Structures are given as C-alpha cells and as structure tokens.
Amino acid sequence: MDFDLASSTDVLARTPATLQALLADLPEPWIRGREGPDTFNPFDVVGHLIDGEETDWIPRARIILARGPDPRFEPYDRFRHRARNARRSLGELLGEFAGLRAGNLDLLRSWKLTEAELALTGIHPTFGPVTLRQLFAAWVVHDLGHVAQVTRVMAKQYRDAVGPWVPFLPVLMDRVSP
Amino acid sequence: MDFDLASSTDVLARTPATLQALLADLPEPWIRGREGPDTFNPFDVVGHLIDGEETDWIPRARIILARGPDPRFEPYDRFRHRARNARRSLGELLGEFAGLRAGNLDLLRSWKLTEAELALTGIHPTFGPVTLRQLFAAWVVHDLGHVAQVTRVMAKQYRDAVGPWVPFLPVLMDRVSP
Numbered sequence: 001m002d003f004d005l006a007s008s009t010d011v012l013a014r015t016p017a018t019l020q021a022l023l024a025d026l027p028e029p030w031i032r033g034r035e036g037p038d039t040f041n042p043f044d045v046v047g048h049l050i051d052g053e054e055t056d057w058i059p060r061a062r063i064i065l066a067r068g069p070d071p072r073f074e075p076y077d078r079f080r081h082r083a084r085n086a087r088r089s090l091g092e093l094l095g096e097f098a099g100l101r102a103g104n105l106d107l108l109r110s111w112k113l114t115e116a117e118l119a120l121t122g123i124h125p126t127f128g129p130v131t132l133r134q135l136f137a138a139w140v141v142h143d144l145g146h147v148a149q150v151t152r153v154m155a156k157q158y159r160d161a162v163g164p165w166v167p168f169l170p171v172l173m174d175r176v177s178p
Numbered sequence: 179m180d181f182d183l184a185s186s187t188d189v190l191a192r193t194p195a196t197l198q199a200l201l202a203d204l205p206e207p208w209i210r211g212r213e214g215p216d217t218f219n220p221f222d223v224v225g226h227l228i229d230g231e232e233t234d235w236i237p238r239a240r241i242i243l244a245r246g247p248d249p250r251f252e253p254y255d256r257f258r259h260r261a262r263n264a265r266r267s268l269g270e271l272l273g274e275f276a277g278l279r280a281g282n283l284d285l286l287r288s289w290k291l292t293e294a295e296l297a298l299t300g301i302h303p304t305f306g307p308v309t310l311r312q313l314f315a316a317w318v319v320h321d322l323g324h325v326a327q328v329t330r331v332m333a334k335q336y337r338d339a340v341g342p343w344v345p346f347l348p349v350l351m352d353r354v355s356p
Contacts, residue, residue: 001207001211001335003336011204011208014200018196020199021195027188029179029185030185128342134343137336138340138343138346140336141336141347142347145333145350147329148327148349151322151325154189155318155322155323155326158181162316163308164312165305165315165319167305169320
C-alpha cells in the first residue's frame with residue numbers, strides 16, 4: 001500500500017482510544033505481566049509511546065523540515081519511560097498519551113505538508129538517510145506493532161489457563177524468544 | 179496467571195470497543211489488506227469473531243453445563259463468515275459483534291458460575307476433554323490474538339512505505355509464513 005498522509009493521520013489518531021478501550025482500569029496482573037525478561041508489559045508500552053511523542057516522531061520531523069546542513073536525528077532512548085513513570089498510574093499515562101498525541105497530530109495537520117516536503121530527508125543514527133514520508137509510515141507501523149504487543153502479552157498471561165488449547169491459539173507461540 | 183472469571187469477563191467486554199476504535203470508518207485498503215494468501219484481513223476477523231459468538235464459545239459452554247452423557251462440541255467452521263458477510267459493511271459487522279458479545283456476557287454473568295461448575299468438562303472434537311474454565315480462558319486468548327492479528331496485518335500494509343526502518347519494526351517480521 002502506498003503511503004497516504006491523511007489516512008496515516010487517521011490511524012495514528014485512533015491509538016489512544018484503542019489503548020483506553022483495552023487497558024483503562026484493568027486489574028494490575030494484566031497490566032504488569034510480561035512475555036519474557038527485559039520486555040515491555042502493557043504499562044511499559046504506554047510509557048514508551050509517550051516517549052515517542054515527546055522525543056521521537058515529531059522532533060525528528062522538525063529536524064527534517066528545518067532543512068539544516070546536518071539533519072541528523074537524536075538517538076532514541078527506548079528506556080526513558082522506566083525512570084520517568086516509576087510512580088505513575090496507567091490511567092495518568094493513558095491520559096497523558098492521548099493529550100500528547102492529539103497535540104502532535106494537530107501540529108502535523110497544521111503543517112499542510114506537500115509531496116515535495118514528504119520527500120525531504122533526515123539522517124537516522126543507525127541506517128542513514130530516510131524521507132519524511134518513511135518517518136511517518138514508521139510512526140504508524142510502530143503504533144500498530146505496540147498495540148499488537150499489548151494484546152499478545154496479555155494473551156500469554158493465560159498460556160497455562162487454556163490447557164490443551166495452546167496449539168490452536170497461535171498468538172501464544174509468537175515471539176517465543178521475545 | 180490463574181484464570182479469574184470476573185477479570186476474564188472484563189477483558190472480553192472490551193473487544194468490541196477496541197475494534198471500533200481501531201477500525202470504524204477506516205478506508206477500505208486498511209480493512210481489506212492481508213498478510214498472505216488464505217489469511218484473514220481485519221474485515222474477516224470481525225466476521226470470525228461474530229461466528230465465535232454464535233457458534234463457538236457460549237454454545238460450547240451450554241453443552242458443558244447441560245451435563246449430558248456426550249458433552250462433545252460441534253466442530254467450529256472457521257470460514258462460515260465468508261459466505262455470511264459477503265455483502266455486509268464493516269460498520270454493520272462491528273455493531274452486530276458488539277450486540278452479540280454484550281448479550282453473551284450478560285448470559286454468562288447471569289449463570290453465576292461456581293468453581294465446581296468451572297471444573298466441568300466437555301469434549302473438544304480434536305483434543306478431547308477440556309474444562310469450562312479452559313474454554314473461557316481460550317475465549318479471552320482468542321479475542322486478544324485476533325486484535326493482535328488486526329494490528330499486525332494493518333502494520334504490514336506499510337512494509338514497503340517504511341523503507342529502511344523494516345529491521346527496527348519487528349511486527350513486520352512476525353508470521354513470515356502466516
């Protein structure tokens with residue numbers, strides 16, 4: 001599928017409500033269960049998405065759009081949320097994410113980006129030149145991947161509870177080595 | 179995590195709103211894109227979940243609770259939805275799923291099941307004896323697995339659009355042979 005900015009913005013706008021529907025007021029074991037050591041539980045995922053709003057997608061888009069001599073992105077800290085949110089509740093984080101996302105999408109829409117601007121490039125610290133279009137496509141895929149992660153990790157909390165059903169529930173076998 | 183009926187019912191009650199947030203009024207290419215031949219797109223998943231409400235989870239619970247001499251489940255038709263929903267819209271199916279799910283959970287709550295009832299068994303056509311508790315746990319995992327599938331399949335529609343980001347978006351590599 002070709003990248004489309006309007007429908008990408010539409011998909012990005014849905015993530016806060018999706019996570020709210022899945023997670024708000026859910027009992028703690030569902031929120032804190034993981035699928036392996038050093039992996040994200042649903043609480044971590046919401047914190048990680050907040051980090052993305054504050055330090056990743058829109059800040060990188062600004063670097064590209066500034067058209068400076070060295071459009072190199074700051075490296076992204078995948079574990080910033082651990083210290084930041086240690087004493088926060090999931091309800092707070094869900095509200096914070098929704099506010100940040102809404103503000104970022106308002107900003108994105110206000111830019112009224114042209115096809116020429118979407119073809120501008122920045123420099124990713126690991127893999128080099130990427131276009132603004134690729135950055136926004138990656139933002140969409142990143143969101144969807146983390147919603148998939150939340151539901152996969154929740155499903156795995158019942159791996160033993162389903163008994164002989166395991167082989168018929170393939171989500172339980174995904175990411176055997178997460 | 180041990181099976182808990184109240185929190186399982188809570189998780190099951192969230193799926194219609196989660197799918198509504200993800201999918202309602204989304205442009206057709208996002209709804210119809212697949213991850214491989216003979217796999218479900220998001221439209222198919224909603225139809226498959228409707229089939230589950232009508233022919234799988236609660237009908238099988240009734241067979242167990244009837245305590246008859248042969249508590250064998252009917253085999254489940256994974257492709258019933260294809261003919262059933264050929265001319266329906268996703269909006270209709272989302273509404274239908276929400277109504278069926280709400281009714282089934284009202285019924286489930288009205289049964290006020292005891293631990294002894296949750297330990298009753300039925301016979302699965304493929305893998306034999308299973309408890310009512312395992313059936314309900316499988317219902318929860320089945321829901322979560324299909325929400326994960328919807329978001330994974332949507333993410334894969336942008337596999338080419340993300341360009342060099344592919345290796346950093348692991349959801350794009352899940353189910354390489356779906």
